[in-house]
Amino acid sequence: xxxxxxxxxxxxxxxxxxxxxxxxxxxxxxxxxxxxxxxxxxxxxxxxxxxxxxxxxxxxxxxxxxxxxxxxxxxxxxxxxxxxxxxxxxxxxxxxxxxxxxxxxxxxxxxxxxxxxxxxxxxxxxxxxxxxxxxxxxxxxxxxxxxxxxxxxxxxxxxxxxxxxxxxxxxxxxxxxxxxxxxxxxxxxxxxxxxxxxxxxxxxxxxxxxxxxxxxxxxxxxxxxxxxxxxxxxxxxxxxxxxxxxxxxxxxxxxxxxxxxxxxxxxxxxxxxxxxxxxxxxxxxxxxxxxxxxxxxxxxxxxxxxxxxxxxxxxxxxxxxxxxxxxxxxxxxxxxxxxxxxxxxxxxxxxxxxxxxxxxxxxxxxxxxxxxxxxxxxxxxxxxxxxxxxxxxxxxxxxxxxxxxxxxxxxxxxxxxxxxxxxxxxxxxxxxxxxxxxxxxxxxxxxxxxxxxxxxxxxxxxxxxxxxxxxxxxxxxxxxxxxxxxxxxxxxxxxxxxxxxxxxxxxxxxxxxxxxxxxxxxxxxxxxxxxxxxxxxxxxxxxxxxxxxxxxxxxxxxxxxxxxxxxxxxxxxxxxxxxxxxxxxxxxxxxxxxxxxxxxxxxxxxxxxxxxxxxxxxxxxxxxxxxxxxxxxxxxxxxxxxxxxxxxxxxxxxxxxxxxxxxxxxxxxxxxxxxxxxxxxxxxxxxxxxxxxxxxxxxxxxxxxxxxxxxxxxxxxxxxxxxxxxxxxxxxxxxxxxxxxxxxxxxxxxxxxxxxxxxxxxxxxxxxxxxxxxxxxxxxxxxxxxxxxxxxxxxxxxxxxxxxx
Amino acid sequence: xxxxxxxxxxxxxxxxxxxxxxxxxxxxxxxxxxxxxxxxxxxxxxxxxxxxxxxxxxxxxxxxxxxxxxxxxxxxxxxxxxxxxxxxxxxxxxxxxxxxxxxxxxxxxxxx
Numbered sequence: 040x041x042x043x044x045x046x047x048x049x050x051x052x053x054x055x056x057x058x059x060x061x062x063x064x065x066x067x068x069x070x071x072x073x074x075x076x077x078x079x080x081x082x083x084x085x086x087x088x089x090x091x092x093x094x095x096x097x098x099x100x101x102x103x104x105x106x107x108x109x110x111x112x113x114x115x116x117x118x119x120x121x122x123x124x125x126x127x128x129x130x131x132x133x134x135x136x137x138x139x140x141x142x143x144x145x146x147x148x149x150x151x152x153x154x155x156x157x158x159x160x161x162x163x164x165x166x167x168x169x170x171x172x173x174x175x176x177x178x179x180x181x182x183x184x185x186x187x188x189x190x191x192x193x194x195x196x197x198x199x200x201x202x203x204x205x206x207x208x209x210x211x212x213x214x215x216x217x218x219x220x221x222x223x224x225x226x227x228x229x230x231x232x233x234x235x236x237x238x239x240x241x242x243x244x245x246x247x248x249x250x251x252x253x254x255x256x257x258x259x260x261x262x263x264x265x266x267x268x269x270x271x272x273x274x275x276x277x278x279x280x281x282x283x284x285x286x287x288x289x290x291x292x293x294x295x296x297x298x299x300x301x302x303x304x305x306x307x308x309x310x311x312x313x314x315x316x317x318x319x320x321x322x323x324x325x326x327x328x329x330x331x332x333x334x335x336x337x338x339x340x341x342x343x344x345x346x347x348x349x350x351x352x353x354x355x356x357x358x359x360x361x362x363x364x365x366x367x368x369x370x371x372x373x374x375x376x377x378x379x380x381x382x383x384x385x386x387x388x389x390x391x392x393x394x395x396x397x398x399x400x401x402x403x404x405x406x407x408x409x410x411x412x413x414x415x416x417x418x419x420x421x422x423x424x425x426x427x428x429x430x431x432x433x434x435x436x437x438x439x440x441x442x443x444x445x446x447x448x449x450x451x452x453x454x455x456x457x458x459x460x461x462x463x464x465x466x467x468x469x470x471x472x473x474x475x476x477x478x479x480x481x482x483x484x485x486x487x488x489x490x491x492x493x494x495x496x497x498x499x500x501x502x503x504x505x506x507x508x509x510x511x512x513x514x515x516x517x518x519x520x521x522x523x524x525x526x527x528x529x530x531x532x533x534x535x536x537x538x539x540x541x542x543x544x545x546x547x548x549x550x551x552x553x554x555x556x557x558x559x560x561x562x563x564x565x566x567x568x569x570x571x572x573x574x575x576x577x578x579x580x581x582x583x584x585x586x587x588x589x590x591x592x593x594x595x596x597x598x599x600x601x602x603x604x605x606x607x608x609x610x611x612x613x614x615x616x617x618x619x620x621x622x623x624x625x626x627x628x629x630x631x632x633x634x635x636x637x638x639x640x641x642x643x644x645x646x647x648x649x650x651x652x653x654x655x656x657x658x659x660x661x662x663x664x665x666x667x668x669x670x671x672x673x674x675x676x677x678x679x680x681x682x683x684x685x686x687x688x689x690x691x692x693x694x695x696x697x698x699x700x701x702x703x704x705x706x707x708x709x710x711x712x713x714x715x716x717x718x719x720x721x722x723x724x725x726x727x728x729x730x731x732x733x734x735x736x737x738x739x740x741x742x743x744x745x746x747x748x749x750x751x752x753x754x755x756x757x758x759x760x761x762x763x764x765x766x767x768x769x770x771x772x773x774x775x776x777x778x779x780x781x782x783x784x785x786x787x788x789x790x791x792x793x794x795x796x797x798x799x800x801x802x803x804x805x806x807x808x809x810x811x812x813x814x815x816x817x818x819x820x821x822x823x824x825x826x827x828x829x830x831x832x833x834x835x836x837x838x839x840x841x842x843x844x
Numbered sequence: 845x846x847x848x849x850x851x852x853x854x855x856x857x858x859x860x861x862x863x864x865x866x867x868x869x870x871x872x873x874x875x876x877x878x879x880x881x882x883x884x885x886x887x888x889x890x891x892x893x894x895x896x897x898x899x900x901x902x903x904x905x906x907x908x909x910x911x912x913x914x915x916x917x918x919x920x921x922x923x924x925x926x927x928x929x930x931x932x933x934x935x936x937x938x939x940x941x942x943x944x945x946x947x948x949x950x951x952x953x954x955x956x
Contacts, residue, residue, distance in 0.1 A: 632947060639865075687862050692870070706885065714897065714899075715899075718888075718918060721918055729928065736936040739939075756865040767882075771853065786912065787910045787912045791899070804911050823922060823926045827929075833933050
């Protein structure tokens with residue numbers, strides 16, 4: 040147990056104490072007790088940040104055994120990639136906790152203890168995901184983040200939309216998580232280890248394995264559902280029902296990047312294969328474009344930010360896909376070009392966390408101070424909320440990719456990445472390569488457009504106090520601290536990008552693309568290149584569309600806010616329920632007859648198929664081994680057959696009972712014929728008692744009516760019954776024939792020889808029952824006793840009528 | 845003889861299956877009684893019939909009928925008797941409580 044293990048577990052430990060702290064210190068906001076933890080963790084983690092170029096630290100690996108016999112150990116692995124994510128989680132976590140203290144401040148009746156327990160649970164789980172090396176441990180923490188996320192989305196559980204959003208996110212992310220577990224299992228099958236570092240060492244084995252394609256798809260399914268990639272993005276806009284600090288933390292900065300983390304983590308394993316390259320980069324590209332176009336139609340500020348998050352995650356994802364091409368060339372000179380894409384991905388990851396967190400907090404402030412997030416009601420807030428305006432302006436400018444903020448740099452690098460990709464001469468890129476820059480450019484125009492919409496509809500135009508629930512005014516300072524810190528980072532990184540290049544990006548690059556040399560040097564002016572003209576085009580076209588917004592805002596496409604894929608999800612869920620109900624209604628009829636029929640048909644079918652399959656039907660009975668047929672025996676058999684066959688045709692209760700008795704007595708006679716005196720005696724006795732019992736009981740019963748089946752059922756029943764008789768007969772004959780061929784000595788010889796010597800009795804059947812196999816007899820007596828007790832209990836019970844007996 | 849018996853057993857199994865598939869509780873119980881007859885006879889038949897004496901050592905015969913299946917059937921007869929007796933009383937009480945022995949009317953509650 041190292042300090043790093045404690046780091047992962049500390050949020051869970053603190054969460055245990057939250058209910059007590061909440062109860063004992065009612066006047067102190069519970070959030071103040073939480074705040075020191077992420078701050079401490081952040082301060083602890085920041086010491087690992089490397090000081091200069093090439094000074095990246097050696098990865099740390101610490102193991103605590105969990106289930107060592109299955110190769111499942113709680114192994115912490117801290118390298119550049121984990122460190123970056125851990126810093127994001129703790130850093131933004133601290134800011135979000137601070138923000139939430141003021142956000143949920145004036146609501147005395149809010150269940151704060153729930154909120155902070157869920158939040159701490161999420162923080163611990165997320166740290167576990169990024170710091171673990173063992174796949175199973177990652178999976179456990181992964182599902183914990185899904186659970187915590189759903190709990191947080193449904194924080195205001197009395198609202199129906201919150202519950203809907205929570206259920207949706209749970210269903211989608213857990214489905215993906217489960218697929219990911221299957222992918223992890225396949226990886227274990229291929230490599231024989233659950234350790235990611237162990238798998239990276241065997242990446243050649245994985246790539247050459249025939250299981251590569253299913254493994255890649257299953258693992259990516261987990262990553263795509265978590266990171267809201269197309270078409271699994273639909274849960275993210277509905278998750279906006281969560282309190283805004285949650286949206287800022289989970290649904291922009293951390294949880295949705297778990298999928299990105301996973302893809303980055305597995306790039307050294309799968310990178311360089313065409314399936315990985317195409318699936319990751321195409322999914323990212325489609326998500327990027329779809330998200331940015333959908334964001335434009337949103338009327339809710341958080342809705343815009345949700346789709347913008349989807350789109351930016353797609354951007355990072357596609358860059359990771361493009362960057363993985365570098366591994367194809369295996370450290371050769373050609374590969375170096377494509378590392379730019381990976382660098383852009385990492386850089387944009389940091390940038391996105393900063394500006395998106397800040398923007399969410401700004402939207403939360405607007406919501407908090409005006410009572411609405413609807414852009415049709417807002418307007419003219421610039422003068423009323425100057426600080427929030429400044430925060431939003433910088434955040435939006437950075438998101439749109441304008442200089443001098445950090446978004447501009449990552450957008451330029453993004454364009455460089457997609458342009459470089461067109462020069463790629465593997466994976467069919469010669470034919471399809473051009474779609475990358477085209478899609479990227481279109482998506483950037485729409486990104487610019489929704490940033491303009493957000494800015495102008497909220498802060499410019501006319502102030503409409505009559506539409507607002509509250510008088511708009513600037514937020515308290517406590518609420519502004521966190522977004523100000525985040526937005527300062529946007530500016531600082533934008534102006535001095537190299538402060539993150541050696542400290543953060545280079546170690547991350549070493550983790551994603553091991554063995555490559557990087558030239559991580561970020562600067563603003565790249566000269567008059569294609570990227571710059573693309574950016575200019577984005578600004579020009581975006582502004583043009585915005586100026587004509589009134590003209591096509593009324594079109595059908597823009598009026599509909601909901602994503603069309605929601606219909607697929609909703610109908611699918613409804614269909615699943617009605618379909619399951621339909622299947623149940625068809626088979627679960629509640630009729631005993633139907634269930635009997637299912638059972639019998641299945642048994643007959645299974646027996647027939649099995650016997651036929653193994654060629655076990657045989658009729659080669661040796662006539663010499665058969666006993667002869669005495670005339671009286673033949674007569675008794677014929678009588679039994681006739682009497683049995685008449686039973687279904689009798690519609691009179693006393694006759695039926697007598698016929699049943701006759702069958703019983705005929706069976707006793709058959710026992711006599713086959714020299715079984717004890718059986719004959721017992722059968723006679725039992726049959727007599729049975730007939731008496733029947734007469735006693737059913738004297739009170741109504742007449743047996745003629746069966747009024749539907750004709751379909753009558754014939755079906757006949758076919759089923761005959762088939763049962765047939766299969767029993769066929770198996771019986773085959774058994775006889777086979778027992779002729781496989782001559783085993785019967786064990787009965789032992790009883791015949793030893794009965795008298797061992798027991799002193801001469802009746803072999805009785806001696807077997809009482810002496811050789813007396814245990815059967817004891818239990819049989821027990822059965823009779825229980826049956827007798829049951830009968831007595833039933834008779835003694837008094838029914839009022841209508842109960843189930 | 846064995847083949848004849850197998851034929852008879854097949855008929856008994858068919859009859860009992862047909863009875864079990866009917867709608868009347870009484871007939872279903874009849875079917876179960878018949879099914880146990882069929883099973884007992886099948887046990888006896890499959891061990892084979894020889895021309896030996898009953899399994900009593902006092903007979904001083906050279907060949908005896910197989911005693912083991914007889915012991916097994918004896919156990920089975922008693923158990924099926926116990927079960928049938930219970931079923932009969934259960935059927936009787938069901939009729940008393942619901943005043944019908946039609947299985948399609950005995951369908952429990954709507955919310956099940």
